[in-house]
Structure formats: structure tokens, C-alpha cells
Amino acid sequence: MVDLRHAPARLLVADDNKVNRLLMTRSLELQGHSVRCAENGRIALEMLRRDAFDLMLLDMEMPEMTGFEVLEHLTADVKLRDLPVIVTSSLEGVADIARCIELGAEDYLHKPVNAVLLKARIGASLEKKRLRDQQKEMVRRFATSEVAQDLQQSGFALGGRRVLATVMFCDIRGFTSLVESQPPEETIELLNTYYTLMFDAINGHGGVVNQMIGDGLMAIFGAPLPLPDHGAAAVRAALDMVEMVELLNVERTAANKAAIRIGVGVASGEMVAGYTGTHQRATYTCIGDTVNLAARLEEHTKLAKRTILIDPATRLALEGRIVVDSLGPASFRGKAAPVEVYAVAAAAIG
Template sequence: MFKIRFLILFFVSVLFLFVYFSKPSSITKFVYNLEDIKFYIKSVLGADHKPFDDLVVVAIDEKSINRFGRWPWDRKVTADLINRLKEAKVVGLDIVFSEKSNPESDRALFDSIGKNGNVISGFFFRDYATQTVTEEVIDFLEDCSLPRYRVLSESVGIPEFSYIESNIPQILENSLSCAFFNIKPDVDGIYRHYPTVYLFEGMIFPSLALQLVRFYLDREIYLEIDQLGVKKLNIGDITLSENYIRLNFYKDIKTVSAVDILEGGIDPSFFKDRIVIVGITEMGVYDIRPTPVDPLMPGVFLHYVAVSNLLKGDFLRESAIYDITFTVVLLLSVFTVGYIKKLKYRMPLYASVLFIPFLVPSLLFIYKNVWIVTVYPFIFSFLYIIALEIYQFFRVDLQTRELKRAFSKYLSPDVVEQIVKDPESLGLGGEEKEITVLFADIRDFTVITEKLSPHQVAKLLNIYFDSMTKIILENKGLLDKYIGDAIMAVFNAPLTVPDHSDKACKTALDMVKRLDQVNRNLEKQNLPHLKIGIGINTGRAIIGNLGSSLRFEYTAIGDTVNLASRLEGLNRIYGTDIIVSQFTVSKVKSDFLFRKLDRVRVKGKEEAVEIYQLMEKSERNKNIKILYEKALEHYFNTEFSTAQEIFKKLWVEYEDYPSKILLERSEYYIKNPPEEGWEGIYEFKEK
């Protein structure tokens, strides 16, 4: 019972982690929309926090547009506005002047920016080219990039852009510094995150908010980056560890209309030692950004929120560790509640557990500025509850599942599923299809059993069969039957396995490898070691439920099966472990190491077949294969003396037993040449 519950927990946890980290677009949009409700809850509770005091937006709003005309204004007006902000500690422009205007107006703007000495000009990156960036502009931009950063990996995970919409050189030249102001929305088009740094032309540029904070505090930015992006970013006491910060929005934004400043309604001393961000809020200019708290928020307000969040330290701290830990704790809570036997006691506790994802993250958000996702813990806890209750319901059907488990010991899982879904499939009859058949037999089993008691023989076979059968089933094979000490397995039945020949060959190699482990187990039981031979053949056969109405079994019959059995027996002759027919080799797609062994005619078949040894990949075996197949070619061409020399070398240097067999044959044919037209076929008279 514990095992099943734990497996369900494991599956739900894996599913959660997959969805969480893969972030399917549709699910992510759904999650974002639900999570945004927290801001509404915060507002309803009256828990709104206050922005940084010395921060203000100078808004080019509807009132200003009505007074001075549509944007862009004559740059003399903009210059006048900037002149009136000279007492501010730093001024950020959420505006770009990418083209020249009339010379007199431009000169007025250049002079105002230069004389103030406190202006951070803005620019933005693009995914496509809109202007030609000169070397002069690049040089000015370089002065705005971060000089102090440390790269901890060969590649860096910072968003990179290839194109830029920059200010004209004179603006850059007269500015205190510059920074980018474009922000990317989340997958649903809503703006929740604010970037820290972007990469352009091998240089790392800070965002407008970051640059404003830097100059307000008169502190340099220290940056460490790795393949995931920002690992560590410091400005004074402010520390970040992500490419973005999650914005913690304010109910009120401190705003001053540009027209009030220009017409003398606001004294310049109001801005003394403050951070000022100049931007457009008039809706007709279309600098509108939908956010969780306002579908029509002006873009300049995002910079305001980011600056305030950084200076107050109240940006939202989100982390995969927070989300995963919280979800796992809830799932473990459900796991514990599931052990309560009576449903009437379980249900209230389940409801309590499901309420926690709404309560705890909301409290942490409001009072600790910690952002923990609510939707995932709720959904996957609910999913786990459903799964546990379904398990409880069907647990009464234990007898049926025990029966299924018993069948699984003898048949492949695919066959069992087919039987469960369609019991009538156990009726008589069969179908003809291409299959690959594998026979495995224990060498000298009769000699081994003569020294053992019946109990020891049964114990030995159980250990051997258990290990080998698992390998067959793991490789999508059907355990057809045990025949004494032999195993017959079929691949590509009853369900289609496209690479069935490959599966059979892999099974054979795995069986030979696993035999070492089996022998160690046998040794611990004071039982003798085993050696096996395996034969594999591919072809068409009758496969299905064959027998009488009183007794039948799912099996395969035909020449394909018989040849596989004969090939298994040939291992005794050649001293090999695995012999494969030419028909199987021709179907194999994987890169196995096959050594052509011989051309033979087995008992019961008129047609000859070329046989191959399936070998473990090694340099030694590759060398043996090359030399042996070269010798075999001479042998087939009746060049027995040349073949004899190579086979002898293989036998002496490598103790290769197939070479010994072909060496003896070559020596025989040197003395007793075969008849004219001999095709290199060796006929076996016995099984």
C-alpha cells in the first residue's frame, strides 16, 4: 500500500516538475492570469505599500499635449523642460532622439543636457535594423556599458540583441550616461518582469532603472554572469541574482505634469536631489503597457516601479526553490492525510491542505515580498488527492490485479495488456508475420544435473530463468516457452516491434553479459557456473494461440523457428556464444559487430544459409573479424593453403576456436579437394 501511494506521489511530482520547468505556453498564460489575483487581494485588504519618496515621474500627459501640441515637440520645449530639472540628482529619459531636427532646436537640447550634467538618455534594442549605427555611436555607447563584470562560463545566458535604436551622437556625447528602456512582456503580453542587463556588440548594458539607481547612489555596479545569466549583481547594498526582477506594483505613482513645470507651476527646487523619470503618459502616443494592476499603464511607470523596488528592496523575490519546496510539502501533507482510513475524516483535512496554497503565498506576498506560485501547488495537490482516492476505490479489486501480476511473470506486458483488454484474443488460431526467434540453451546441462539433487537443479534453473526472462521482456520480447533448460523467445509478436531483429541481438548480448552475474549468484548458492549458446533467426512464421480447445498456448511455429533452434546448437561446434542467420543480419539496423562464420546446411533444411557470430565490440574482436573473414573468402574460393595460414595464425595468436575448426577443414580439403563447383557449403548431418 505504501509503495503504490509513494509511486503515485513520485509520478505527480515528476509531472509537476516537467510542467513547471517546460512551461507550456497555454499553461503558463493560465497560471499568470490566476496569480495576478494576488494584487487584487492586496488592494482589497488595504495592504498597498508606498513607493520611494525621492522619486517622481515628469509626465508628458494629455494636458501637456493639449498645450504644446502632439508629440514630438519642438526640441527647444524639451530643452526648457530639462533645464528646469537641473537640481535633480539624476534624470532618466524614457524617450529616444534617433533623428536630427532643425539645428537651432537640436543645439538647445544638446546644451541643456550637457549643462545639467544629470541626464541619463534612453535607447532601445530591436530585433531588426531601423538605423545605421556608426562607429561614433558605438564608442559613446561603450561608455554607458558596465565596465566591471566577471564571466564565469564560456557562454552567458543574458538576452542579446543585434540591433539598436539609439540617440544621435550629440545627445549621447552630452549625456551623463545612457541606458536601454525597452521591456519584454511575459508570454501572455502582460508586463510583470523588469530586465537588469542586455547584451549588445559584446557589451553589457544596464536597464534605465538600474542606471538611475547606480548614479543616485553614486555606486558602481558589480556583475557576475554565467551560462544561466546574472549570477550576482550588486549596487551598494542591493543584490540581485536573476536576469529580471519581478515588479511589485504600487497603487499610487508620484507624477508631475510637464506643462506645470514649463509654465512655472512647479518650482525647480521641488526636484532637488530626487530621481526624475521623463516619459509619455498620454494614451494617444501608444506607450501603453498592460500590467496585473492596470491594463493601460504608461510604460514610464514601469521604470518608476523598478527604481522604487530596487531602492526600497521591495521587489518580489521569486525562486524555483520556493515553488518546488512549497509544492512538495503540500504533496507530502496529502500523502499523510491519505492514510486516514475513513473518508469523512479525510475530506476536511484535504480541504484544509487545498486552502493553504491560497493563504500562505498571499501572506508572504503582502508582508514579505516573497512570490510563491499558488496554482501549481493547488492543482497538483488536487490531482494527487484524486489519484489517491481512485486508488482507494479500486483497491478492493486486488484479486484481479493479482491475477494480472501472475500472468506478467510468464508473458510480456504487451501480451498481458492485450489479454486484459480483449479476453477473446485467447481463442484458437494464428497469423503469419515476420518475426525474430531466439533460442538459448545451457551448455552440457545433462552433465551438470548428474551432480545435483532435483532441488538444486530447480534452484539453479529458477535463478537462471528469472534473470534471462527479465532481459527478454525488457527488450520487448515475448517469452514463448521454457523447454527443459532452453528458452524460446519471439520478437515482433503479438504487437509490432519495428526493430525486432535489433532487439533480439541486443537481448542475446545482454544475456551473455548477465550470465556473469548469474554465475556469481549461483556460486553463492554452491551451484556450478553455466555457459549458454544462443541462436537467432528472422523470417515469416505462424504466431498465435495454437493448440486444442482444452489446452493451447501463444507460440510460433515454422521453418524460421526450426532454423533458430539449429543455429543455437551450432555454438557447440564453433565454440561460440551467439550465432545469427544471414536473414537476421540483413534486417539489423544497429551497429553490431557480426563476424561471418560459415556457409552451412543444417539438418532438416535443403537450402544453405550463411551464419554469423554476434560479438562484443572490442579492438581484439574487430581484428579477429577482419582476418577471419579474409581467410574465409580464400576458403570459399578453394584457396585452402592461404586460408590455412590465416586460420592457423588466428588460432595460435588469439585461440579463436572457429579458426581452429576452419583450419582443420582447410587442411582436410588440401589433401582431399572438393568437387568441381563446390560452393563452400558445409553440411551438418545431426541436429
């Protein structure tokens, strides 16, 4: 197993004393690290925002921008706040040391710095950073980029907030029969291809896929990050999804496999969006009457024989930019009054 504490890293040394920079650089390069230097805090910040570093060694007393000011800027920058910083300074007051730690410094070493101690602290800090990077990668792998960004900016907390957004539900028609007619390996291959195409269409219009159950999926447009014109974005994504399925069917027909069809329900309005579950296992989702209506519209595509159905709020958001057909009012489970249903004209089921 590789010892992460002694793996090479890209380090930035910020110190206004030229001799200190040279001595520190030589010591760190002998340990195998790649080292660059900045003669003051302002230059150090510019370098951090321009290039990627694994750790910074920061002096406190520098011209133009002190080490304290550098730490304050790092704390306020979402992209840099997790960078490990080891303070190397001749300041000895407990208040100054405490302030550095409160501003996010990983450690504090007095000058002149003991080389053995510095090596150990750098190794420990780099190991912590790699663990944090692995956690971020896991979040990016199992959550959408929008959710990952929301977590990074706002942190994790169970609960939700009211948002105006658009919800989409989609599934494959006759999927159960299709599963029974082919080997499991073919079903897995189909689902992987199907989800790849659907994700591409949804993400391409700013949507977030937050649930996948069997052949069905749920997507949100407008949360966790705001999305202008979310209703139209969802409908355009649905049209792209239909087009991609048609292209997939060309390949399936050529391979003597059954074509697939999808049904899509889209609804816009107020909902509560946030993290639900427990602190050990949670998911980002949304709930509310709008969400239920989108699910009912997706189910209604089977009866209406239309591929994409939308609610009045989504139709209003389109402002005539996409042609829709009025199918009249329909009664849905959980709705006290009938709802006007509209079908996107370019997506009729053949």
C-alpha cells in the first residue's frame, strides 16, 4: 500500500523573506515535492486561483496582504476553502495562533521550523486532503453536479425549502413484458444505454435526475440551483429524450430487437426541495402537489396515447414557443378537481 503521507505533492510557499523561501524550497524538494513560491499574500492568492496546489505554507507577516488576510480570502472562496494551509510564523501569541486555526489553518509552526516536524505535518495534512478529495469524488459520482455544488456551498442539512420549479417523470412503456422476453444481461445493457441517453438530454437543459427506479426516472428543473425558464427547459429536454429513443430504436430494429417507447409527464409550480432521509443515508428530492401531478401525467400518457403530457402551468411557461394540443380536463387520483391536460404536438405516439 502506498503511504499517502510521503507521496509527492504540489506545494506553494508564501513568504516575503527570500532566504526563508530558498531554504524551505530546498528542504521540500529533497522530500520529492514540487514547490513554487510567492513573495507576498496577494501573489499567493493569484497563483492559487490560477493553478492547482495540494498545500500552502503561509507566513503571517507579509507586505501588501498579511497571512491573516490570505486565510480570510481562502475561507470565503468555495474553490479554495478546503486547501490545507500550514502557517509558519515567528508570531508566538496564543491569540494569533488561535485566530489562524479559526480561519481554517491546518496547523501552526513557529520559525525557525524544525525540518522533521514540518515533514510530519505536511504528510498528515496531505493525507487529510486526499481523504477529503476522495469524499468529494464519491459525492460527484453518486450525486449530480448541481447537488454536489449545493452541498459544497450550503453544506448538508435534512429538510427543505419552497421553490418554484418543474418536475418530470418518465418511464419505458411495456417494460415488464420486455424484461420477460429477453435475458437479464440484455435488460441491464438496455437500461444503461437508456439512462445514458436520458441523462444527456436532461442535463443538457439544466435538469437534475434525482431518482431512478427500474425503468423510471424523476428529474427536477430549477432546484437545487435556480434555472431560468425551467418549464420550457423541461419540455425541450423531453423532446430530446423522445428523439434519442427514436435513434436508439433504429439500432434495436436493425438488431431484430423490440423498439421501446417512453411516457413523460411534466408539471410546474411550487414544491419543497431538499435532503430527505437520515444523516447516514439521504437523497435530494422534492415533494408537493406539483410533484404528484407530474407523476399522474406520466401515468396518463398510457391512456391518452401521447408521449409527453404537461400541466397548464408548464403550457403557460412555454408562451407559444412549442406547439401543444389540448386534451381537455382529466381526473387524477388525489386531485379534487379535474386538470386541463396538454400534449406536446411533436411527440405523438405512433
